[in-house]
Structure formats: C-alpha cells, structure tokens
Amino acid sequence: MFKAIVINKDDKGYRAELDQLEESALPAGDVRVRVQYSTLNYKDGLAITGKGPVVRSFPMVPGIDFAGEVLESTSPEFKVGDAVLLNGWGVGEGHWGGLAQQARVKADWLIPLPKGFTAKQALAIGTAGYTAMLCVMALQKHGVKPADGEVLVTGAAGGVGSFAIALLSKLGFTVVASSGRPQEAEYLRSLGAAEVIDRSSLSEPGKPLARERWAAVVDSVGSHTLVNACAATKSEGAVAACGLAQGMDFPGTVAPFILRGVTLYGINSVTVPKAKRIAAYEQLSALVDLKTLDAISHEISLGEAIQYADALMKGNVRGRVIVDVNR
Template sequence: MTFNALLARKTGDTIATDIVTLEEHDLMPGDVTVAVAFSTVNYKDALALSGRSPVIRSFPLIPGIDLAGVVETSNYPGIAPGDRVLVNGHGLSQTHHGGYAQKASVPGEWLVKVPDAFSARDAMAIGTAGYTAMLSVLALEHGGLTPDSGDILVTGANGGAGSIAIALLSGLGYRVVASTGRLEESAYLKELGAAEVIDRHTLSAPGAPIAKERWAGAIDSVGSHTLANVLAQIRYRGVVAAFGLAQGADLPGSVLPFILRNVTLAGIDSVNAPLAARQHAWARLATDLEPGKLARTTQVIGLAQVPAIAAQVLEGRVQGRTVVDVNA
C-alpha cells in the first residue's frame, strides 16, 4: 500500500520538502506499524525544516517529532492492533522517519497509549509542547512548590508549551504571570488563565546577577539573558524548569541565586525521557488540562501547509498549538 508523506531533502546547506508517495518498504525498521492520523508543528520541527539547527541527521527523512494514530500491526508485547498510540521525540525527525506521513513504523518501546480522555487530535494538540509543559509542572511540584508558594512566571507564553503551561498551572490553582513579546495578545493569555501579562523585553537584556525577589517559580522556554534574569529574581527556595533556547543556548548568569537563595534550576528533556515519566505526564495531562482551554490554543492544517507554518513559528507569529492532519 502507498501513503503520502512530507519528505525533507538537503542540497548543500538548503533543505527542501515535497509531498511524495511512498510504499511500506520505504518505512524504517520497527516492530509496530501505525496508521498516523495527526502530527504537530513544534519549535523543534521549525528548526529542523529551516536547517537552522541540525535536528535532522540523515537525509532524505520524513520530519515531525510527534505522531498519533492507530496500531495496524505489532510484534511488541502490550501493544496490539487497534490500540490508539502516540510518540513524542525519541529518534523521530532526527534519525528515524517522523510524523509527517500517513504511516509510520517505530520501535514499540517508543509508544505511549493515548489516554481515554483524549482523541488523537487532542493528543497532538498537546504534543511535545504540552507534554514538555507537564514535565515542567511536575518539576516545580517535585521542588516543593504549591499554589500557596507565590506567583509562577511563564516565558514564551504565546508559544505552544507556554500556552499549555499557563492552562495547566492556572487550573491547578497557581497565580500565573505570562511573559510575551506580543502584548496585543494579552486577552488570549488571560483566557488561558494568566493573571498578569508582562513584556518580555523587561527580561531579555543583560541584568544584575541577583535582583529583587519576584516569583516563586518559573517555566522558561527562552534561555540566554531571559533565563539568567529569571533566576536572579526567583524567591528563596524557588524552582525554575527550563527547556528552551528561543533567545539563545547561552546562560550569562551567576551562581548567586543558587548559593544565596537556594534556587533550583531543573532541566527538562522530553526527547529521551523514560517511559514511566512519559506515562505519568500523560496521565496528569488527562486529569489536569481543561479541554476548553486546549481547544482555544489549537489550529489544524494539512501536510502541504507545514513548511509555511514552520517559518511563522520561527518568526514568533504562531499562537498556541498547530495540529497537522496528515490525511488532509
């Protein structure tokens, strides 16, 4: 049987994509075959398609770091035909064909069963961004934070992970402060649950190594000077969960927040997280994320629209989450 896919090829330093028709023998090795229904466009996907970061390590390759669908065939224990499954990260869009296709063959240990509370579309409206947001919330909780601890800052608030982080935190009772470069979209952030919206430029320039205490914790997707300033303003025994580098991969800060205020910086990796951590995060998403808020963060596109949307993601012009209907 044939299936459609968005295939990335590289010539020199240029990455080009085309919608192609492939056959099952074109799939990569895996003990589970999935009829893919939906994928997503994340910041990492945008980096991969642009070539700005060497996400894709071998060409040609089907991009897409997320997928959700129904199992067609399985030789993996505990996974059976008909199961609704998802994959976030692992080798997708790096060394293994990803989610921008109507079919995938993957190792069974990469799969998480879609919680009953979600459709496949819902699962991809959450995707790596929302799953990463949940891992970040869990890190704040692990560090001892509760809603009574004080305000939680979310940087990159208009992005996919930021939007879902706001929805999760506000639903759990936290007072959330959203940092964004698009203040004109403050109403959207407040609909998700932000109590206050601040201009990202107040955090993005070089700052003092330690400053007035403002937030009990933070979820940061920006890195660089922003993360350094966030750490400098975290309250005593506060926690910061960091997973992004939209501003940069550097951290031009100081040890002072760590040794004077006992601040914890928790790194969040969603790509290689163990299965138990993934399952726990998805179980919490099923109970803690309000469906109405998820719907407000989401737009749906077809495969052919992925490159254009990816470019907009890099330009900071996409609000919330983008779901890819691979059959559209």
C-alpha cells in the same frame, strides 16, 4: 504509497517537500502505525526550515510526535488496531517522524493513547503540553505551592507557555506571563494569566541578582531570559527550563544558586521513561479542559505544514498547530 514531508540536503541544497513514498521506504522498527495526527513544534520548524542543526541524517521525515492506529506489530506490547501515541525519542531528527501518513518505530517509544482523549485531542496537547506538564511536575516535586507567590511563564504565547499557564492556573497558582506579542495579552489572560509583561524586561543582560519576585518559573526561552528569571527567583525557589527560543547559551552567574538556593531543573521530554510519560498524561487528563484545547490549538493540513514552519520560526504562530496528515 503514502504522503510525507521529506527533508533532503544534497547538491540542490536544503529543502523540505511534500512527497509520495512506498511503505518499503520506512525505517526499521517493530510497530507500523497509520498516523492520524502530528503537530508542528519549534524543533520541527528548525528542521523544516533548516534554521537549526536538528536533522541528523537525510532524507528525513520531520514530526517529533504523532498519534495513530497500529497497522502491523511484531511486539507483544501492541496489536493491530491499538491506538498509540509517541513523543520524542529522536523521531523527526534521527528517525523518520510523524509528518507523514505512516510511521515505523520501536514499541518502546510508544504509549497507549491516554484514556479520556481522542487522537486529535492528544495531539492538541502534543509534545508542548506534555513538556509543560513535566515542568509543572518538577515544580510539584520541589514543593512549590500557590501560597508561595507568583509563577513566571516565559515564551507565554507559544505551545509550552500556553499549556503551562493553563495548567498552573488550574492548580491555583498566580501566573505572570512574559511575551513579546502584546496583541496576545487577552488570549494569555483567557488561559489564566493574572498579569502579562513584555519580554523585553527579561531578554536583555541583567544583574547577577535581582529583586526576589518569582516563587517558580517555567522557561522555554533560555539565554538572557532564563538568566534574569533565575536572578529574580525567591530563596529556595525553582526554575524549570525546557527550551531555547532565545538561545541555548546561559550568560549568567551562579549567584542565584549559591546565594539563594534556587534550583534549576532541566526538562528533557525526549527520553523520559514510559512510566513517567503515562503519569504526565494522567495529570493532563485530570487538569486539561477540552475547551482550553480548542482555544490553544488550530488544525492545518499536511500540505500546509511547510509554510507554517516558516511562520512559526518568525514568531507568528500562537499556541498549538495540529497537523491532520490525511488531508
């Protein structure tokens, strides 16, 4: 038997509960893992609270990432005792995920636990930090340099935003953080933000083109915020979009793209090829200060995850939430 958060939708309604399950209940896969840590992400919040159509089949165990130890494997790639990490691939949505003490998944979805990180540290980074790194890699590929000017990070106090600030600052960029939580200004500056602006300056309908300010943008918010960020991006600048906290709509025009040559990069962290995942974690290993992980993250128990999911959806959670599934 093992503990898991289980989401059901039936005659009793939509609900998430902490439950005890048999190993035989696990879905198909060629690697069974003893999960040590998972995390609570925005997508997990949507799934647990039912505030978004994330879950595609029921019952479902949420948790879009996890780290743990291989218990059983029919894949030549992994053996019993191997330390492994998973981000994405639809776990917690269409396949049982990491908010449980055990998981069974496809070997292709796993990578070895990155060198230099414990399981807890890897999950302090989690999908949010890994996604932030993919955003930064897109800007690097575009050729954006610190000398080009300020980089805007929206949704700055969230997991992706927090990591984006820390990573970009470490690389020498001048980072401007946009947040709707003025009380987090000191926290954001401690991560490396040179300036903190109120999200209201970006979240309302704006002009097709605004004064050029940003050399680049990392956006986890979407909707009007993304549109306004694009409108104020400098000629030949780049915007990396990875989230939809404000909405998945894009109520804007093509003006920034055809009049200024702005490039919009869509960041999909779910189905990234294994080699690129490993490359992202190699950069994270070089850039992430372990003290920063402590500042960005805090730990909860599996039993607390349902309550925290509601707080996350209300915008009351800072940074990363690590879930120790064994307490």
